[in-house]
Amino acid sequence: MSKKMPKFKTDKELEEFLEKDLSEYITPENFKPVTFEFEPKEKVVNLRMSTALFDRIKNAAEKKKIPYQRYIRQTLETSVQG
Numbered sequence: 001m002s003k004k005m006p007k008f009k010t011d012k013e014l015e016e017f018l019e020k021d022l023s024e025y026i027t028p029e030n031f032k033p034v035t036f037e038f039e040p041k042e043k044v045v046n047l048r049m050s051t052a053l054f055d056r057i058k059n060a061a062e063k064k065k066i067p068y069q070r071y072i073r074q075t076l077e078t079s080v081q082g
Helices: 011-018 051-064 068-080
Strands: none
8 A cells, every 4th residue: 555645834844755766756646647738728718607617617627736727728629529
């Protein structure tokens, strides 16, 4: 079983931690997929939506720890993929 990464208050704490053996922390359970957005964003879309829907979108984005506009874009991309 892997250990959870601790939270650091200072850069010095992080540097000291990185000098230790990290084999107990580097396991598949501690990794999650990351997507990179390479294509330039050339088009702007203006949407009207209810406050309730907007709040749900922002909450869902916060759970994923990403900005809400990226969450909307990723959701649209997933929806139209074949």
